[in-house]
Amino acid sequence: xxxxxxxxxxxxxxxxxxxxxxxxxxxxxxxxxxxxxxxxxxxxxxxxxxxxxxxxxxxxxxxxxxxxxxxxxxxxxxxxxxxxxxxxxxxxxxxxxxxxxxxxxxxxxxxxxxxxxxxxxxxxxxxxxxxxxxxxxxxxxxxxxxxxxxxxxxxxxxxxxxxxxxxxxxxxxxxxxxxxxxxxxxxxxxxxxxxxxxxxxxxxxxxxxxxxxxxxxxxxxxxxxxxxxxxxxxxxxxxxxxxxxxxxxxxxxxxxxxxxxxxxxxxxxxxxxxxxxxxxxxxxxxxxxxxxxxxxxxxxxxxxxxxxxxxxxxxxxxxxxxxxxxxxxxxxxxxxxxxxxxxxxxxxxxxxxxxxxxxxxxxxxxxxxxxxxxxxxxxxxxxxxxxxxxxxxxxxxxxxxxxxxxxxxxxxxxxxxxxxxxx
Amino acid sequence: xxxxxxxxxxxxxxxxxxxxxxxxxxxxxxxxxxxxxxxxxxxxxxxxxxxxxxxxxxxxxxxxxxxxxxxxxxxxxxxxxxxxxxxxxxxxxxxxxxxxxxxxxxxxxxxxxxxxxxxxxxxxxxxxxxxxxxxxxxxxxxxxxxxxxxxxxxxxxxxxxxxxxxxxxxxxxxxxxxxxxxxxxxxxxxxxxxxxxxxxxxxxxxxxxxxxxxxxxxxxxxxxxxxxxxxxxxxxxxxxxxxxxxxxxxxxxxxxxxxxxxxxxxxxxxxxxxxxxxxxxxxxxxxxxxxxxxxxxxxxxxxxxxxxxxxxxxxxxxxxxxxxxxxxxxxxxxxxxxxxxxxxxxxxxxxxxxxxxxxxxxxxxxxxxxxxxxxxxxxxxxxxxxxxxxxxxxxxxxxxxxxxxxxxxxxxxxxxxxxxxxx
Numbered sequence: 001x002x003x004x005x006x007x008x009x010x011x012x013x014x015x016x017x018x019x020x021x022x023x024x025x026x027x028x029x030x031x032x033x034x035x036x037x038x039x040x041x042x043x044x045x046x047x048x049x050x051x052x053x054x055x056x057x058x059x060x061x062x063x064x065x066x067x068x069x070x071x072x073x074x075x076x077x078x079x080x081x082x083x084x085x086x087x088x089x090x091x092x093x094x095x096x097x098x099x100x101x102x103x104x105x106x107x108x109x110x111x112x113x114x115x116x117x118x119x120x121x122x123x124x125x126x127x128x129x130x131x132x133x134x135x136x137x138x139x140x141x142x143x144x145x146x147x148x149x150x151x152x153x154x155x156x157x158x159x160x161x162x163x164x165x166x167x168x169x170x171x172x173x174x175x176x177x178x179x180x181x182x183x184x185x186x187x188x189x190x191x192x193x194x195x196x197x198x199x200x201x202x203x204x205x206x207x208x209x210x211x212x213x214x215x216x217x218x219x220x221x222x223x224x225x226x227x228x229x230x231x232x233x234x235x236x237x238x239x240x241x242x243x244x245x246x247x248x249x250x251x252x253x254x255x256x257x258x259x260x261x262x263x264x265x266x267x268x269x270x271x272x273x274x275x276x277x278x279x280x281x282x283x284x285x286x287x288x289x290x291x292x293x294x295x296x297x298x299x300x301x302x303x304x305x306x307x308x309x310x311x312x313x314x315x316x317x318x319x320x321x322x323x324x325x326x327x328x329x330x331x332x333x334x335x336x337x338x339x340x341x342x343x344x345x346x347x348x349x350x351x352x353x354x355x356x357x358x359x360x361x362x363x364x365x366x367x368x369x370x371x372x373x374x375x376x377x378x379x380x381x382x383x384x385x386x387x388x389x390x391x392x393x394x395x396x397x398x399x400x401x402x403x404x405x406x407x408x409x410x411x412x413x414x415x416x417x418x419x420x421x422x423x
Numbered sequence: 424x425x426x427x428x429x430x431x432x433x434x435x436x437x438x439x440x441x442x443x444x445x446x447x448x449x450x451x452x453x454x455x456x457x458x459x460x461x462x463x464x465x466x467x468x469x470x471x472x473x474x475x476x477x478x479x480x481x482x483x484x485x486x487x488x489x490x491x492x493x494x495x496x497x498x499x500x501x502x503x504x505x506x507x508x509x510x511x512x513x514x515x516x517x518x519x520x521x522x523x524x525x526x527x528x529x530x531x532x533x534x535x536x537x538x539x540x541x542x543x544x545x546x547x548x549x550x551x552x553x554x555x556x557x558x559x560x561x562x563x564x565x566x567x568x569x570x571x572x573x574x575x576x577x578x579x580x581x582x583x584x585x586x587x588x589x590x591x592x593x594x595x596x597x598x599x600x601x602x603x604x605x606x607x608x609x610x611x612x613x614x615x616x617x618x619x620x621x622x623x624x625x626x627x628x629x630x631x632x633x634x635x636x637x638x639x640x641x642x643x644x645x646x647x648x649x650x651x652x653x654x655x656x657x658x659x660x661x662x663x664x665x666x667x668x669x670x671x672x673x674x675x676x677x678x679x680x681x682x683x684x685x686x687x688x689x690x691x692x693x694x695x696x697x698x699x700x701x702x703x704x705x706x707x708x709x710x711x712x713x714x715x716x717x718x719x720x721x722x723x724x725x726x727x728x729x730x731x732x733x734x735x736x737x738x739x740x741x742x743x744x745x746x747x748x749x750x751x752x753x754x755x756x757x758x759x760x761x762x763x764x765x766x767x768x769x770x771x772x773x774x775x776x777x778x779x780x781x782x783x784x785x786x787x788x789x790x791x792x793x794x795x796x797x798x799x800x801x802x803x804x805x806x807x808x809x810x811x812x813x814x815x816x817x818x819x820x821x822x823x824x825x826x827x828x829x830x831x832x833x834x835x836x837x838x839x840x841x842x843x844x845x846x
Contacts, residue, residue, distance in 0.1 A: 040544045041556060047682075048632050052534025053662070054505030059494035061525040062483065064661040066539055071482035082477030094656040095605035096569045098521060102484040103657065111475025116489055121463045133464060141739040143786040146519045146772040182518035182782075209471050232655065233517040234526065238487040239476070259470075316564040349569040359605075363566040 062102075069093070072103055075171060078159075083111040084210075086153065088174030091300070091322060092307040097178050097349070097357040098148075101237045104177035107153050107253065109210030112239040115259050120243050122189075122227070126203075126264035129194030136229070136243055142184040142192075145226060147249070148356045150324045152176040152295050154252035154279050154401040160388070161399050164408075164419040168307040172407060172419060173300040176324070178357040181247050183228030186221050190265070199265035203272075204246055207259040214255045215269035216248065220293075224249045224355075227260065250326030250355040251293040252401070254279050284396030295326030297385050298404035299333055299360070299377035310415030314368035319346075321375050323358045328380035330358040337364070339372030339408060339422045340387070352380070371411040372422060389423060485525075492516070495526055498594060501582075506534040507633075509576070511597030514723070514745065515730040520601050520772070520780040521571075524660045527600035530576050530676065532633030535662040538682055543666050545612075545650070549626075549687035552617030559652070559666055565607040565615075568649060570672070571779045573747045575599040575718050577675035577702050577824040583811070584822050587831075587842040591730040595830060595842060596723040599747070601780040604670050606651030609644050613688070622688035626695075627669055630684040637678045638692035639671065643716075647672045647778075650683065673749030673778040674716040675824070677702050707819030718749030720808050721827035722756055722783070722800035733838030737791035742769075744798050746781045751803035753781040760787070762795030762831060762845045763810070775803070794834040795845060812846060 063070065072087040079085040089105040106112065117136040125131040153175035159165040166172050190202070195218065202221045205213040216225070226247040229236060236242045241258025248255045254274055269275065280288040301321035304310050310317060319337075323330045329352030334343040346360040360375070377385040388405030395402075410420040486493065495510040502508040512528040529535065540559040548554040576598035582588040589595050613625070618641065625644045628636040639648070649670040652659060659665045664681025671678045677697055692698065703711040724744040727733050733740060742760075746753045752775030757766040769783040783798070800808040811828030818825075833843040 038544065038556070040542055041546060045542070045630070047536040047538055048630060048634075050632065051506045052531065052536035052631060054534060055495070055497045055508045055510040055529045055531060055662075056505045057535070058662065059496070059510075060485065060491075061495075061660050061662060062485065063658060064537065064665050066665075067658045068483075070657060072478070072484075073482070074478045082479045083474045085478045087478040087482075095567070095653040096603045096656040098603045098655045100523065100655050100657050102481075102525070106478045108475065108478060111477060112480070113470040113475035114487065115470055119463055119468070121461065123464060133461070137734060141735065141741060143770075144518070144741060144743070144772075144784060146782055180519045180521045207468070207471055208475060209473065211471075230518040232521045232523050233519040234493060234523050235486060235490045237484050239478075239481065239484055242487050242489075311560060312564065318564060318567060320567070347566075349567075359569055361567060 070103060072105060073170060075166070084109050086155070086175060088170045089177055090170050091174050091176070091302050092169040092305050094302070095320065095359070097359050098232060099177035099179055101179065101231055101234070101240060104179065104240065105153070105175050106239045107175065109212050110208050113208045113259060114238060115207055115243065117243045122244065122260060123262045124189060124193045124265070125262070126266055127196040127199035128265050129196065132189070132193045134189070139184055139227065139229065139244065142188050144182055144184055146180060146182050147226065148178065148180045148353060149247060149249045150176055150178040150355065150357045151253045151256055152324070154254055154292070154295070157403040157405070157407070158400040160405070160407070161392070161397060161403050164421045167419045169300055169302050169305040170307055175253070179231040180233065181226055181228040182230035183226035183247060186225040186227050186246070186263070187223070189227060190221060195265055198267050201266045201269050203264045203266055203270045204257045204260065205262050206241070206257045207261040212254070212257055212274055213270060213272040214257060214274050215266070215272065216255060218265070220248070220251070250295060252279065252295060255293065279401060281395060281401050282398040284398065292402055295324070296402065296404045297323070297325035297327070297330070297377045297379040297383050299323035299375040299385060300407050301335070301373050301375050301409060304373065304411055304415065304417050305409050306417045306419055309417050310366070310411065312415070314366050317364050317366040319362040319364060319373065321360055323360055323375070323377040324356070325377065325379035325383070326355060327383065329354050330377055331380050332378040333358070333360040334376045335362040336374040336376070337371040340374050340406070343376065346375070368413055370413055372420070373409040373411060374406050376406055388421065493526060495528060496593060498589070507532050509578070509598060511593045512600055513593050514597050514599070514725050515592040515728050517725070518743065518782070520745070520782050521655060522600035522602055524602065524654055524657070524663060527602065527663065528576070528598050529662045530598065532635050533631050536631045536682060537661060538630055538666065540666045545667065545683060546685045547612060547616045547688070548685070549689055550619040550622035551688050552619065555612070555616045557612070562607055562650065562652065562667065565611050567605055567607055569603060569605050570649065571601065571603045571776060572670060572672045573599055573601040573778065573780045574676045574679055575747070577677055577715070580826040580828070580830070581823040583828070583830070584815070584820060584826050587844045590842045592723055592725050592728040593730055598676070602654040603656065604649055604651040605653035606649035606670060609648040609650055609669070609686070610646070612650060613644060618688055621690055624689045624692050626687045626689055626693045627680045627683065628685050629664070629680045630682040635677070635680055635697055636693060636695040637680060637697050638689070638695065639678060641688070643671070643674070673718060675702065675718060678716065702824060704818060704824050705821040707821065715825055718747070719825065719827045720746070720748035720750070720753070720800045720802040720806050722746035722798040722808060723830050724758070724796050724798050724832060727796065727834055727838065727840050728832050729840045729842055732840055733789070733834065735838070737789050740787050740789040742785040742787060742796065744783055746783055746798070746800040747779070748800065748802035748806070749778060750806065752777050753800055754803050755801040756781070756783040757799045758785040759797040759799070760794040763797050763829070766799065769798070791836055793836055795843070796832040796834060797829050799829055811844065
């Protein structure tokens with residue numbers, strides 16, 4: 001643990017404002033040394049002189065216009081078109097753990113379709129006693145669960161295998177979101193149909209043109225998988241699979257089939273395009289890792305980061321980020337300011353939840369010199385997030401998916417941050 | 424506990440779909456007895472024949488147009504204008520516990536103002552060692568917390584004191600929302616300024632024309648109050664106090680001052696308009712209850728309810744609702760289908776969280792006859808939600824605020840629901 005990691009018991013020395021006698025008032029904070037009267041304090045401002053908007057102004061509200069940079073972004077050169085593409089959650093600008101649906105990342109294989117509840121059907125067929133078809137209204141009649149889970153694309157941080165490429169946490173780690181889902185356990189629906197003894201897998205597909213079929217072992221399907229129709233309390237957004245998507249806790253996002261249309265019980269995995277030529281990791285010798293469903297423990301510092309530079313001088317600084325594990329809950333996150341030479345244990349905002357994002361903070365006194373910021377997650381299985389070099393040693397350089405290596409931001413004396421790699 | 428409360432071990436008898444040989448397929452569910460082939464299953468649908476939207480379509484997304492009735496609503500006759508008014512969360516259409524900001528209720532006293540972060544100042548003055556002024560950037564440098572809390576207007580269900588008035592859970596109980604807040608403990612800022620020994624209260628006010636000043640005992644201010652700048656991960660919406668609001672867990676919403684501008688440490692309560700002529704409960708003898716900050720344990724069934732009728736015949740039915748307590752966590756919710764004669768204990772979706780919404784479910788087999796639905800919350804202090812008559816016995820009929828009485832929905836054989844009162 002470094003000295004830098006020790007928060008000062010009082011921040012007053014850094015964040016002081018003198019309120020002089022006679023109405024001369026100074027603004028607060030290390031960045032505000034001016035002793036001039038502040039008209040924002042001494043004068044009645046326009047917004048206190050009149051009336052604001054009524055409660056009929058926005059029946060369904062959007063963020064205020066001053067926040068119009070906190071949006072999903074895609075990277076044009078990453079894919080040939082925007083239909084079969086990705087955009088990224090602005091994690092550099094968010095706090096807490098819940099991701100609002102409006103800025104939660106998207107990944108489509110043939111675009112986001114529009115499908116009315118009235119037109120929705122879910123079929124369960126294959127090795128079942130009784131094939132079943134459910135309408136949306138049918139699904140609403142089964143006992144429901146509510147759980148918060150993260151969803152991470154297997155390709156999140158994929159560009160970073162070959163070294164620092166994308167300059168910003170949104171782009172390096174933004175293929176993740178974390179929402180509270182309401183839905184029916186898939187187990188309940190499978191039990192309704194009655195799985196035959198020879199049924200060992202389910203094959204799930206969506207109603208869009210890509211269908212995006214994936215195989216899931218029956219054991220997982222009967223465990224914590226949800227057939228979800230709400231996220232953060234409200235209907236799924238179109239881009240997240242309205243009206244029904246699969247939630248496969250802790251497993252790669254590609255398996256969370258959107259616009260869920262069919263579940264077939266089978267003896268074997270189907271070995272579809274999405275689980276052979278795609279979503280597998282090609283190793284150094286040309287073979288591929290098979291069944292890499294679980295997302296290993298990972299973390300990233302969201303601020304400071306390239307899109308969220310330090311805008312003040314030396315003194316108190318909040319370092320914050322996200323950590324998660326597809327194999328359990330986050331038990332600890334360490335943060336380094338010197339590129340991994342020394343580490344300080346960060347504060348988890350809440351006790352780690354199973355397969356959900358954890359927010360961590362490290363409150364330091366920044367001395368104004370450059371930093372190499374890193375975070376390192378540990379989960380309830382005892383696993384420790386590896387360095388990128390440790391990953392490469394095992395997996396080589398041919399991979400796109402499942403990069404959970406430690407990320408480095410270089411922060412210069414001006415507070416600007418850059419995606420770098422150090423060995 | 425009634426027999427009705429026992430969920431059937433299998434719902435197959437009610438939710439069965441026959442898939443006939445030769446491709447003739449029937450739709451599932453009790454409401455779908457037709458044996459005709461369903462073109463939604465047998466024919467390739469338009470949404471599977473082409474491409475959907477690309478990931479650049481909605482940088483910040485809104486709900487799909489089919490959900491355009493899931494919005495905040497105001498009641499025109501309730502207030503003289505919409506500037507100093509209320510709208511209501513569509514709780515009848517939501518599930519889970521998190522309320523998206525876009526449909527979280529609003530209450531303004533002089534409208535929702537627009538205030539840039541750059542123009543934001545927070546002053547702490549009065550009985551402190553060092554008066555302080557903070558910019559938004561200053562606040563970001565203090566250690567932060569994340570917590571999920573409900574915010575309920577003291578007037579929620581207020582119209583119901585005089586009997587069933589408003590037909591829908593949105594209108595009777597929709598002045599509530601539940602979000603994950605990120606912010607700085609007020610305690611930290613007060614400690615920064617240094618509270619003098621004679622300081623026993625804080626007076627908090629907003630930057631809007633109403634200023635909406637309220638007094639809070641120092642003990643609460645030093646406990647769990649947050650100076651919050653994010654809700655559900657992103658910036659507060661304009662209508663919820665962008666850029667900074669006070670979060671006063673478990674206490675009436677009026678104290679959660681929006682556009683927070685000043686905190687004065689005082690010896691006594693200020694006894695402002697908002698805590699004397701308003702937000703007090705006038706008793707039968709004309710005197711008023713003083714300091715009614717905490718929101719007592721309460722619950723409501725959100726579905727079925729007048730805006731969320733049963734749309735199917737007898738058989739499996741999910742009864743669901745919300746429960747909360749400003750004094751702790753929800754430990755149990757009972758549901759009655761016969762107007763309080765018999766009760767069944769509902770299932771809590773998650774263990775109750777301190778001063779946050781709990782979602783409950785009761786999965787029953789509805790026999791198709793009329794029901795008088797009620798829910799009754801219990802909290803970690805041992806308190807049991809009272810009937811409206813029990814409340815009236817103590818408080819009389821002059822009150823507007825703090826009605827936490829048990830709500831009744833009459834559901835007829837067609838599944839339609841109505842707000843009624845039974846004694």
